[in-house]
Amino acid sequence: SVPHTGVPIEWLQGSALALPVNDGAIDLVLCQLGLQFFPDRACAVREMKRVLVSSGRVALSVYSAIERTPGAEAFASALDERLGPDASKIKRAEHIFADANEVGDLLRKEGLDDV
Structure with missing residues (x-):
């Protein structure tokens, strides 16, 4: 038997705009390379x-x-160059936050502290 180490993790799936979780129920929210794709980033935050x-x-x-x-x-x-002037639109959208301060400003505006 493998000894248990660390803390248990419960993985949930749902919309970032309406998380399927009760208020004040989560210790850590991990959002890796997703915020730039959400249709309403402020709502997600x-x-x-x-x-x-x-x-x-x-x-x-x-x-x-x-x-x-x-x-x-x-x-x-x-x-x-190969497919037309708008072909990279989605790829470029991944990089919407050109400055780290933009992310920090969004987080602070939506009520997160100590960014």
């Missing part, structure tokens, strides 16, 4: 805050500016 316990944390990552990601920028440029 409010949902993260809603489900957190008072001492809860959000772990969040987004792509940096496409200009700081040479491979992604080269790919997007190649799409536009």
